[in-house]
Amino acid sequence: MRFLIFVWVLLAVSSLGAAWYAMRPDRRGGAWLGIALAAVLLGLFSASFWLFGTSVDKSFVAVVRYFFDWGMAAGGAAICVGAIAGLALALAYKR
Numbered sequence: 001m002r003f004l005i006f007v008w009v010l011l012a013v014s015s016l017g018a019a020w021y022a023m024r025p026d027r028r029g030g031a032w033l034g035i036a037l038a039a040v041l042l043g044l045f046s047a048s049f050w051l052f053g054t055s056v057d058k059s060f061v062a063v064v065r066y067f068f069d070w071g072m073a074a075g076g077a078a079i080c081v082g083a084i085a086g087l088a089l090a091l092a093y094k095r
Contacts, residue, residue: 015082023090038080045072
């Protein structure tokens with residue numbers, strides 16, 4: 001379990017570094033768009049877990065949601081959190 005936590009944190013930190021490095025000061029609108037998209041993905045992920053976590057229906061939507069939820073839990077959420085943090089820091093400190 002410690003290894004999985006380490007991998008999750010490593011994904012978040014590497015995503016933070018990549019977002020910081022990739023953000024150009026003259027493209028501030030793109031950075032805000034990236035933050036918005038990552039926040040929407042995190043919102044969909046949390047809403048899917050909170051609202052539909054107890055349903056066990058066997059439909060195509062349930063299967064897609066299952067892969068979305070566990071894909072986000074495994075790494076997508078870490079990448080979104082790192083991207084939001086990296087872009088926010090870059091917006092604050094890069095001129």
